[in-house]
Amino acid sequence: MLSELTDWLSQKGMVVRIEESARPILQRKELSCPSGELASKSEIIIAMGGDGTLLKAARLVGQKLTPILGVNLGSLGFLTETVEEEIYTVLEDVVKDSYEVDRRMVLEAKLGDVGHEFHALNDFVIIMGESGRIVEIALHVSDEYVCAFPADGVIVSTPTGSTAYSLAAGGPIVHPTMDCIVVTPICAHSLGLRPMIIPSSETIETEVRSRAEDARLVVDGQESLRLKSGLRVQIRMADYHINLIKPKKKSFFEILRTKLRLGGREEDRAAGTEG
Known part of the structure; x- marks a missing residue:
């Protein structure tokens, strides 16, 4: 082809x-x-x-x-x-030159005080490495302490990434053209902890409190970085967007019906194939 x-x-x-x-x-x-x-x-x-x-x-x-x-x-x-x-x-x-473009928000992450920057269109994920043990994570939003929790990890995603790993972990579906940040715990050992949607003007800060040295930061599922205990990761909206060309007459909700089987009924899927 x-x-x-x-x-x-x-x-x-x-x-x-x-x-x-x-x-x-x-x-x-x-x-x-x-x-x-x-x-x-x-x-x-x-x-x-x-x-x-x-x-x-x-x-x-x-x-x-x-x-x-x-x-x-x-x-x-x-x-x-x-x-x-x-x-x-x-x-x-x-x-x-008559095509339509969706502007998609991008996230930027900085590790500690070193200043290394990473960018993600979908998500940043903090998980334990090969050990498979739980990790304790402290969460701050714009310098305000939110909570600390033990879990398999945490996903910090864009609206675009809300239909990826975050959705599989129980996170919400967010329209991809919005600007906000989704924080989704992965199998948290706390009944009171739920996914959160944070304004894009805020900064999300995570800190790994586990002693193990095999915690990882995964960038869009493509790059993996080791996180030392006590290292803080600051995640905020980047100062640029990614432009995706979209087919005309194909809406976000049609894609949800046809690809994610939103609703789960035959008439819902059929509606996505009608002209």
Whole structure:
């Protein structure tokens, strides 16, 4: 499909560049582009695969604001809204500059006083590593102490990430164009602890209080960092958004019905396939 798509785009007068890791698939060396240069040299980026591919593309784009079109070639593909059969219809709109874009909030995390920054379109997750033991986490919101709790971990997600790991852990579904922060404990050993939605103007601060040295911070499911006991992680809304190209006439609620089976009834799923 990649070869066919490349030819179609070229016929439409568009210059095509292929991320260097995909070069063996297409075998056209002249189109290869280093990952770090792809966003700055592109007007749009097409991420073909599953949600993990789109998250990788978001990391490459960063603050450059290059719109991303996610094409689902996998199974669920909640973020990659465009299916293979729709790709040329959507790209026709792109060529005509008549496409729609969703602005998606991004989270920024800083570790301690060192100042290293990490960004996530979906979520930051604090969990224990290979030991599988529970971790004690202290939670602050903008310098105000909230609580401390033992759990398997905690998820701090964007609205976009609310339908990912957070949802599986019992978190709420949040419309992806909103700006807020979702805090979802993972199997907390406390009956009174529930997921929380925090204004995007606030800063979430977590501190691992467990003595074990195998606590991890996982960034969008793609990068894992070791957290020492007592290290504080500050998470806030980043100063940029990721722009996702969306198919026309496909709403967030239709995607919930068809991909997450919202409602669970046959008529709910059928409603998502009607014109």
